[in-house]
Amino acid sequence: MRLFRDAFRFQAALTLRSPDTVHVLVTAPLYTVVFMAISRHAHRTDLAAYAVLAPVLMSLWSLALLTAGDLISRERSRGTLEAMVATPASFPVVVLARITAVTTISTVSFVESWLVAWWPFGVVVRVEHPLTLLWCLVLSALAMAGTASAMSALYVLLPTARTLQNSFTYPFYLLGGILVPVSYLPEWLRPLSRLVFLSWSSDLLRSALSPAPVVDELPRLAAIAVLGAAGCAVGGLMITRILRRVRSTGTLART
Template identity: 50%
Template sequence: MSRDRRCDDDFHRAAEPGGGLPARHGGPKYEGRSVRAFGSCVGFQLRLAWKAPDTIQICATAPLLAVLFLAICDRAGRSDISGYAVVAPTLMSLWLLSLYTAGELISEERALGTLEALVAAPARLGVVVMGRLCAVAAVGPVAFGESWLTAGIVFGRWLPLPHPAMAIACVAVTGLATAGTASILSSLFVLMPSARIVQNTLSYPFYLLGGVLVPLSVFPFWLRPVSRGIFLSWSADLLRDCLGAAPITHALPRLAMIAVLGTGGFGCGLFLLKRVVDRVRRLGTLTRA
């Protein structure tokens, strides 16, 4: 009887204005659903991405950025750093598309009036967000291939790839790390009515601090520790070394560092998203965020 009374009390509290819904507690029955939901979200985002204007725009601008950076190298007479001009558009495309996806998937669901149903679904919102963001990693090889072909076709610089296995691993791990870092912002997008301001604000600062175009050795000493905390700096250095003929030093530890920073991003993103979703469910402010 007391258990039924508690359930009735929860129901009536949820029905009150601004009362929201009680936070859902996980359990073993959600584990299988989470795995299936994650895979479904990855497949859904892959099918959606290649038709989305944001993806088309980023894939179209990657070669243009490569032309710009290669022209700068050519003007300076530094054809030896052409690899920098190929790596930069790849990382910029990954980060920008992750920002767009993290913001738009929340904004679009809210605009369509389906965000409440998504939060109330058996699969956790964090699983849905992670699955759709991980699909963004597929744009990494595309952007890298476009930049590499641009260097060869437009400037006649067919850059060798003496370390193909490490280059593939670096692009793949970087894509996942990008998704993990972008997931931290998803909780902020749940609270904000529009994600465009945050998306536009966090693009170029990450490019600069991550050293996607220039090595960290040219940065001021006081700024280097900050840049080393951004996974893009490790990815840029390792991917540039993959285009060089010299043996790569400490390749696996550097790759592991990218994975560690990305895993930390995933953990922070899941934690913050759960806290934010539980809060808006209790307060009933999801649609008024």
């Protein structure tokens, strides 16, 4: 736990000074403006919750992916990746803690999106089930950190992480039901979307903003936690095996 806490604090300090973080936190309100303008033009103010939640999940996911890739590539370019791997500290734990710090900070985007809906558009998105919203955001942030840590293992094998970052962004927006509910996807694609924790997160967050009672809250929270934990476990295993491979082939520090 001490290693996790120290790595978390280190990454939090870096993130608050990073231009990438500023970029994501600036684009979240802009996305909200676009989505709110579309819903108002269509005279669908009932979709305000969708316009607020979509930028939040997009910010969380994009920043988690960005950190997972840049964490490896930057340490490699600085020549410090070998030292990180050589230390007794568990490298998978360090990666998970640093990504968790970023996803935790990026939850600020929810406040940004809510304020944009309220101030320019005069739409107050009420949180009808605050505890459900809080638990869902916390578990979603942790699940994103766990899933992104699994992807960071692949970045060790690649000279650059940008290709995978770009490939994993928008497909997950669609499969995760961020832009539109999963029920609007083709029937053959819906079972696949349920393997993506974002689909559970987006549905539950919308339920937290709806006046209707939340149905199956605990099973849906459990699905987010299980899928996130699975990503974390796979990530730890992959990082350990890939590090063993690059050590034996001498390709850890390639650029």
